[in-house]
Amino acid sequence: MNTKKNNLYANKYRLIGNEFYKSSKYFEALRFYNKSLCHATPMSEEFALSLANRSAVYFEIEEYDACMENIKMAIDFGYPIDKVKKLHERYDRCAELIECFKKNSENDPWNFFRLSYPANQQIPYIIDGIELKESKKYGRHLITTRQLNAGDIIAIEKPFYKFIMNNSRFTHCANCLKSEKLNLLPCHKCNYTMYCSKQCMSIGHRFHQYECDIDMKIDQDSCIFQMCHRVVFEALGIFGKIGKLKAFLEANSKPRTIFDHVMSCTSSRGDKEKEKNLLLATHFLQRNPIQSQLEEPMEKHCQLMMSITDNVDNKKFLHDFMRHQMGLIITNSFGLIDNSEEVGAGVFPFASYFNHSCAPNVYRITYEGKLIFIVIRPIEKNQQLFVCYRENFFYTDLDARQKEIHHAYKFTCNCEACRNNYATLDKLPRHDAKVKISSSNSLPLDTILTEYEKNCDYINANYQKYPSYEICKLIERNYDLLSFIVCVATSCLNFTADE
Ligand SMILES: [Zn+2]
Numbered sequence: 001m002n003t004k005k006n007n008l009y010a011n012k013y014r015l016i017g018n019e020f021y022k023s024s025k026y027f028e029a030l031r032f033y034n035k036s037l038c039h040a041t042p043m044s045e046e047f048a049l050s051l052a053n054r055s056a057v058y059f060e061i062e063e064y065d066a067c068m069e070n071i072k073m074a075i076d077f078g079y080p081i082d083k084v085k086k087l088h089e090r091y092d093r094c095a096e097l098i099e100c101f102k103k104n105s106e107n108d109p110w111n112f113f114r115l116s117y118p119a120n121q122q123i124p125y126i127i128d129g130i131e132l133k134e135s136k137k138y139g140r141h142l143i144t145t146r147q148l149n150a151g152d153i154i155a156i157e158k159p160f161y162k163f164i165m166n167n168s169r170f171t172h173c174a175n176c177l178k179s180e181k182l183n184l185l186p187c188h189k190c191n192y193t194m195y196c197s198k199q200c201m202s203i204g205h206r207f208h209q210y211e212c213d214i215d216m217k218i219d220q221d222s223c224i225f226q227m228c229h230r231v232v233f234e235a236l237g238i239f240g241k242i243g244k245l246k247a248f249l250e251a252n253s254k255p256r257t258i259f260d261h262v263m264s265c266t267s268s269r270g271d272k273e274k275e276k277n278l279l280l281a282t283h284f285l286q287r288n289p290i291q292s293q294l295e296e297p298m299e300k301h302c303q304l305m306m307s308i309t310d311n312v313d314n315k316k317f318l319h320d321f322m323r324h325q326m327g328l329i330i331t332n333s334f335g336l337i338d339n340s341e342e343v344g345a346g347v348f349p350f351a352s353y354f355n356h357s358c359a360p361n362v363y364r365i366t367y368e369g370k371l372i373f374i375v376i377r378p379i380e381k382n383q384q385l386f387v388c389y390r391e392n393f394f395y396t397d398l399d400a401r402q403k404e405i406h407h408a409y410k411f412t413c414n415c416e417a418c419r420n421n422y423a424t425l426d427k428l429p430r431h432d433a434k435v436k437i438s439s440s441n442s443l444p445l446d447t448i449l450t451e452y453e454k455n456c457d458y459i460n461a462n463y464q465k466y467p468s469y470e471i472c473k474l475i476e477r478n479y480d481l482l483s484f485i486v487c488v489a490t491s492c493l494n495f496t497a498d499e
Pocket residue numbers: 173174175176177178195196197200
């Protein structure tokens with residue numbers, strides 16, 4: 001695959017964007033303008049034209065800040081002088097409208113997604129009162145040392161390693177995986193990497209400096225290998241040199257977890273420390289062996305990775321490190337969903353400590369590249385926290401669940417639903433005919449929140465009846481409501497005004 005800039009392609013993609021723009025398919029228009037921008041030689045006329053066209057979309061969808069920003073860049077980057085008058089007019093119009101249409105920030109899901117209790121002092125992205133335990137029966141697992149209730153938000157975790165899918169290269173930041181309404185900046189060199197900000201571009205440079213040059217055969221190989229390359233590059237980026245990473249791992253060979261370190265920091269020196277601590281904690285997560293069908297391509301990718309150095313020792317280190325990372329990814333990566341599309345994947349050390357249950361007590365949802373952990377039903381002090389890796393018991397019976405879990409994770413599920421053979425949702429006992437479960441799905445945010453809180457109150461007050469039909473229906477409904485909260489924020493981006 002050719003990863004060089006090429007204005008012929010930039011033109012081609014811009015024209016496709018124009019077609020989508022004309023038919024008011026604004027998301028697709030922006031996607032193609034981004035693709036065009038990414039292929040255009042920096043500072044060329046094509047570069048400026050893509051920015052200007054992007055500004056037109058932002059004008060249409062009333063994103064006046066983004067519109068003005070794109071106009072400024074288009075002019076700076078040499079927009080043709082004979083047409084620039086139109087841009088100035090659009091800019092002035094934005095300045096007028098921006099005053100009348102001050103976007104309210106009330107719809108920001110981060111107002112809602114906040115930790116429900118004081119943060120753990122060492123690990124600021126989880127609440128105080130969660131502990132990591134180890135036992136023969138459960139392996140590493142999480143328990144709560146406080147009583148938790150439905151609706152409690154107990155952790156908001158950023159991925160340590162993360163990776164963007166090919167289909168999201170022109171719609172999401174290669175570093176933080178946010179889409180930022182597709183208002184992205186291209187890498188100066190290659191034609192397939194974009195960032196949401198200059199800051200992400202500079203952080204991303206640490207891993208992308210290796211990625212940008214290497215021929216990754218992006219189109220041909222499966223994501224898991226691309227992700228594996230990225231993870232190795234990210235680790236290298238933290239240390240700057242292969243030898244330094246190697247020496248660090250040799251000096252820290254004792255297994256540890258995020259609970260063994262201080263993960264918070266304020267200084268930039270502290271940031272580096274935190275990253276190294278996270279790297280170690282991630283390095284010692286459980287790993288599964290690499291499946292035999294992956295062995296051959298794995299070896300090929302190891303060779304590709306080794307080509308970045310001439311030193312024999314470093315080559316051997318990279319080979320082993322790459323295989324180690326592959327085992328980690330297979331076992332510990334989580335898909336990241338945006339608007340029901342998988343945009344990337346990440347390795348999250350905290351998330352990896354959760355055990356599975358077919359009757360989980362914690363939901364795991366993704367928003368802007370982060371995993372948010374929310375309590376489903378009351379959890380007593382000293383009880384274990386569980387998420388569901390696959391299907392819960394609502395629609396899948398015992399036999400099918402056991403087979404699926406065994407096939408995917410090689411263990412036999414012995415959760416409360418499996419031990420007690422909980423009936424599926426349609427066969428569960430009904431206790432309370434008064435409970436009304438709404439099924440409406442296009443609500444304003446405050447209505448969603450009111451319903452969600454009411455459901456939590458009911459679950460908290462009646463949780464002894466679990467698994468009753470009503471409680472389980474409300475649990476299911478609450479999960480949908482949480483997805484709606486996320487969608488409210490991105491709804492302006494479902495901007496196909498055509499339907
Ligand atoms: Zn970003």
